[in-house]
Amino acid sequence: MDTIRPAEEGDLADLVALYNHYVANTAITFDIEPCTVETRRPWFDQFAPSGRYRLLVLENDGGELVGYASSAPLKPKRAYETSVETTIYLAPSAGGGGRGTRLYGALLEALEAEDVHRAYGVIALPNAASVRLHEKLGFRPLMVLDEVGRKFGRYVSVQWFERAVG
Structure with a gap:
């Protein structure tokens, strides 16, 4: 049976490996260069087992890390603190x-x-599975930023989704 739990220090290398698959093979993330454990450390260190900024991992029944979900600051200015990405x-x-x-x-x-008021998901398009997942979990589409990023020699659009929390 799968297990969902807060991320731990020992998960960082597996998290980097999972993320790097998407960096190297997809336009789902706009990172261009693969991460290292050292370069991904500041991202990892922003999370806590409680509070607004969480990092949950999914382990399969063999104990292998096969997924993660996170909530991070939407923007650095304090008035945004009750909104998360x-x-x-x-x-x-x-x-x-x-x-x-x-x-x-x-x-x-x-x-x-x-104390979270809104959650925002940002999806690189096309990504029908992610759009379906967000809508299934109560997110509503907000806007599309057309061709906002460039990866693998092509322009990629993103769609923002919003969900009330609490």
Whole structure:
């Protein structure tokens, strides 16, 4: 049975490996160069087991880390502090079967106990599976930023989604 839990220090290398798959092979993230444990450390260190900024991991029944979901500051200015940007990544082998729904749902449920007013998801397009997941979990589409990024020699648009929390 899969396990969802807060990330721990020992997860960082696996988190980097999972993320780097998407950096190297997709336009889902706009990072261009793969991360190292050292360069990903500031990202990892912003999370805590409680509070607004969380990092949950999904382990399969063999104990392998196969996904993560996080909530991070939307913007650095203090007036934005009750809004978070949420993210989810699953290993390619972990898709389907409701894992993304359970993992992302667990993150959103945890945020309901915190001083969080809105969650925002930003999806590189096209990504029908992520759009469906966000809509299933109560996010509503806001806007598309057309061709806002360039990766692999092509321009990529993103769509913002919003969900009330609490």
